[in-house]
Amino acid sequence: REYKNLTIKCYHLSTCFALICYIPKMTETKKKLTIPDLKASKMAGERLVMVAIGEAMSAAWAERAGVDIIGIGDSLGMTLHGHENTLAITVDQMIDHARAVRRGANNTFTIVSMPYGSYATSNLAVKNAFRLMKEGGADAVKLQGGREIFDVIKAVADAGIPVMSHVGLLPHKVHFAGGFKLQGKTCKEALKIIDNAKAIEEAGAVGLEIEAIPYEVGKAVNEAVSIFTFSIGAGSAGSCQLLNGYDLIGAFDSFKPKFAKRYGNIAEIATAAITTFAEQVRKGTFPDEAHSYRMKPEEAAKLREITANGGL
Numbered sequence: 132r133e134y135k136n137l138t139i140k141c142y143h144l145s146t147c148f149a150l151i152c153y154i155p156k157m158t159e160t161k162k163k164l165t166i167p168d169l170k171a172s173k174m175a176g177e178r179l180v181m182v183a184i185g186e187a188m189s190a191a192w193a194e195r196a197g198v199d200i201i202g203i204g205d206s207l208g209m210t211l212h213g214h215e216n217t218l219a220i221t222v223d224q225m226i227d228h229a230r231a232v233r234r235g236a237n238n239t240f241t242i243v244s245m246p247y248g249s250y251a252t253s254n255l256a257v258k259n260a261f262r263l264m265k266e267g268g269a270d271a272v273k274l275q276g277g278r279e280i281f282d283v284i285k286a287v288a289d290a291g292i293p294v295m296s297h298v299g300l301l302p303h304k305v306h307f308a309g310g311f312k313l314q315g316k317t318c319k320e321a322l323k324i325i326d327n328a329k330a331i332e333e334a335g336a337v338g339l340e341i342e343a344i345p346y347e348v349g350k351a352v353n354e355a356v357s358i359f360t361f362s363i364g365a366g367s368a369g370s371c372q373l374l375n376g377y378d379l380i381g382a383f384d385s386f387k388p389k390f391a392k393r394y395g396n397i398a399e400i401a402t403a404a405i406t407t408f409a410e411q412v413r414k415g416t417f418p419d420e421a422h423s424y425r426m427k428p429e430e431a432a433k434l435r436e437i438t439a440n441g442g443l
Contacts, residue, residue, distance in 0.1 A: 164199055164240040166271070166293050166337050169359035172370055179371035181242075181361055182379065185211050185228040189376055190235030200361070201236055202373060203229050203269075204244045206302070209385075210377040217302045218247045222259050229267030242295060242338075243269035247303045250274050253286035260292045271337060275301045277327020281334050288335030296331040298324050298352060299365065300343035311388070313364075315344035324348055325355050332356045340373070341365045343390070364390035 164179075172179055181200035182193050185207035193201055207228055208220040222245075229243045243263045250256035256274070263269045271293035274284060280296070287294040299314045308314070315321045324344060331339045338359035341349045349368025353360045361371035377383035378391040384398045411417035426434065 161194065161197065161238045163238045169240075169338060169371075170357075173357075173359050177370065179361070181371050181373040182376040183207075183373060184232060184376040187231045187235030189380075190232040190239070193376060194236035194239045198239065200240045200242060200371065201232055202242045202244070202273075202361075203232050203267075204273075204375075205246045206244075206375060208246075210375065210383045216305050218305070220246045222246060222249050222262060226263060226267040229263065229269055233268040240270045241268070242271045242273050243267055244273045244275075250280070250283050250287075253283050256283045256287050257290045257292070260287045260290070260294065264292060271295055273297060273340065275303045277324075278330035279327075281330050284331060284334035284336055288337075293337050294335070295338040295340065295359075296334075296336050297340040297342065298327045298331070298344075299341050299349075311343070313343050313345075315348040321345075321348040321351065325351055328352045328356050328360075332358050341369050343388075364388065 179199040181202055182198050183202040183204045183206055184190050184193055185203055190201055205217040205220040208214040208217045225246055245259060249259040260272045263272050273295040275297040277298055284294060284296055315324050328339055341352050341360055341362040343364035346366030346368055349362050349365030353369050360369040361373050362369035363373040379394050381393045381396040381398055
C-alpha cells in the first residue's frame, strides 16, 4: 500500500512538473506571421494590428499584448531621438533599432523603414535593403513613393527582398508638402494616390502603407490592389491598422496628430514618478532603510573600530 501511495504521489508530482514546464510553452505559442499570411488576411477580410516601436522594452510589451506586426519606422527619429522630422535617421541607426526590437519581440513580424536618402538609386536601395534584412533582422523593408520610384521598388523586389511602399502623406517629402498635412482631399489627388498604389503592386511589392488621407480614398486604394495594406490616419481603410506605439501609450506628448488615440498616459505617470523621486532625495527621505544595504552588525563594528583608530 505504501508503495502504491508513493507511486500515486510520484505520478501527481510528475504531472505537476510537466504542467509547470508546459506553461512557458503555452505563453510562447504566438505564431509569427509570414508574407503569405498577410495576403491571406486581406483576402479573408481580417483586421490585423500593427504598432510602430523602436526599442526592446516596448517591443516586448507589444508582443505580450498580441500585436500582429511591429513597424520599425523612421518616425523614431522624432519619438526617440527628438528630431523635428524623420529625415535625419541613418541606415545604421535603423539597423540598431531593428535589432533591439527583434530582441524584445522575436515572434512578431517586423517591417523596417528605409530612411531618407537610403534608396535614392536602385543600386543603393538594394544594398541598404539587404543590410536591413541581414543585419537588422527585418521581415520586410518599406520605402516611400509610388510610380516615381517604380524602378527602385522593382529592383529591390527583383533582388528577392520583401518590399513595401507608402502612399498618401510621405514624411520623406515633408518639405514639398509644407508640413505633415492631409493628402488626397480632391478627386484629382485621390486618383493619383490610387495610381501610385497600383504602381507599387506592379513593381512587385508585397504591401503598402496608406497614411493621412480621407477614408474614402484609403478604401479605394485598398480595393485597387491585391497586396497587403495597412493604414494610419485613413480611417479603417486597409487590412491592418497602424498606430505609433509612443502615441497610443501616451509616451510621446510633444504633439498629437488628429488620427492618434491615446490609450495611456505614460508621460504623465513617468513625470510624476521622477518628480516624487527628486522631492524625496532633496528631503532626505530616500534612500530609506528599506532601500539600503547593511553589513552584518559584527562586521560593521569591526569597520567602525578600525576606521575610528585611523587604520585601514
